[in-house]
Amino acid sequence: MERGKGEDKEQVIQDGVAAMAHCYKGFNPTAYLQYNYTPPRADFSRADSIVPWKLGCLHRAFTEGDVGGEMLVDVGSGPTLYQVLSGCEVFGRVVLTDFLDVNRRELRRWLGEEEGSFDWTPYLQHVCKLEGRSPSAWQEKAARLRSVVTEILPIDVHQPSPLPPGTLPSPGADCLVSSFCLESVSPDLASFTRALGHLSALLKTGGHLLLIGALGESYYMGGPGVRIPVVPLDEAQVCSSLRSSGYTLLHLSTYTLPPDMRVGVDDVTGIFFVKARKM
């Protein structure tokens, strides 16, 4: 029996998604954290370092008064927690998610105060300063974060329902945050846009999406010898994908990497920060 064109298209999509999943088999959380979350990319003494810029965007987005509710979901958390250091003060329930068990285990190590977990102290101190608190309040913030993170769940943004059934209350989460995920897990721009649409199903109408992503990036190293392809995006494509997935763009800001932030672990040229709303 001849296959229909639709079946062929669906097979091509599934093959692309499977190929991306295969790329992630060698992902190394420790190496990834070392590549991206230590100086120079995470240098809190430099106004032009990438991580302080991201934390400033998140702080402003979570504290300017329009974002609120009970539940915040971080999509594709990886082994990192910086994404929710501001949001954990606003929401009573924070759900972290990732595709890989190695990342979910890394998150549990910090949350469970296990020996050898990544030291997020400088990040906690920096966000306390952004909040007008003494940096010594970082232990309070760490305790707050540990108290509101209720689940660390598997997720697949390529599924129409990315989370396990019953995870979210019926209207959906009040807010989603996601950083460096969709463009780093999608085989092409169409898949990136479809994944944005799948995220919309997790979000209540009127809820907010805070999206951080890479501009102009075609690959990154997920560990020694683990080269992961990335969908190279520009601002216009990000805006068009948001619009076609039913979001209203509220704010977009971008960061261009200074030469010494290009450390050989990827070919990213810029970072975007988006605040959008599901209408």
Ligand SMILES: C[S@@+](CC[C@H](N)C(=O)[O-])C[C@H]1O[C@@H](n2cnc3c(N)ncnc32)[C@H](O)[C@@H]1O
């Ligand atoms: C570049 S890392 C981003 C990690 C973290 N959010 C950050 O800001 O650094 C991309 C993450 O997407 C996860 N991932 C891979 N495939 C995925 C999928 N199909 N759905 C959701 N997440 C996926 C990976 O395990 C990895 O943790």
Ligand SMILES: O=[N+]([O-])c1ccc2c(c1)CN[C@@H](CO)C2
């Ligand atoms: O500078 N940074 O803070 C930073 C953090 C994470 C990532 C990047 C840059 C660029 N590559 C992405 C993967 O596509 C991951």
